[in-house]
Amino acid sequence: MSGADNTSYTVRSTTVATTLTAQDTVLLVSPTGGSIVITVPAASSLQPGRNFIVRRDATATNTVTITPASGTINGAANLVLAAGAIGCAELYSDGTNWFSLGASN
Numbered sequence: 001m002s003g004a005d006n007t008s009y010t011v012r013s014t015t016v017a018t019t020l021t022a023q024d025t026v027l028l029v030s031p032t033g034g035s036i037v038i039t040v041p042a043a044s045s046l047q048p049g050r051n052f053i054v055r056r057d058a059t060a061t062n063t064v065t066i067t068p069a070s071g072t073i074n075g076a077a078n079l080v081l082a083a084g085a086i087g088c089a090e091l092y093s094d095g096t097n098w099f100s101l102g103a104s105n
Helices: none
Strands: 011-014 026-029 036-040 051-056 064-068 079-081 087-093 098-104
Touching: 026 036, 051 064, 064 087, 079 087
Parallel strands: 011 026, 026 051, 036 064
Antiparallel strands: 051 087, 064 079, 087 098
């Protein structure tokens, strides 16, 4: 939720690699300049249940790789949103690692 009014999600857009912060909720990614990496904070640094939504648009032909600062996502080192289609990952912290309730390409 937004720190401003706690009733809406904080939405940010990027076309380059970035690291999500505790203030982010939704990240809209358009990797037009090449494949990019989005880093999520270590799950252990945030409250269990904390979530992020990363959405890749379909206008670029490059991948978006989501990588945790430490730990895993669904037991793997990263999660890739493939090129050529809208892709989305909804990530949740269990206090140690990240897991996705859904990822689509």
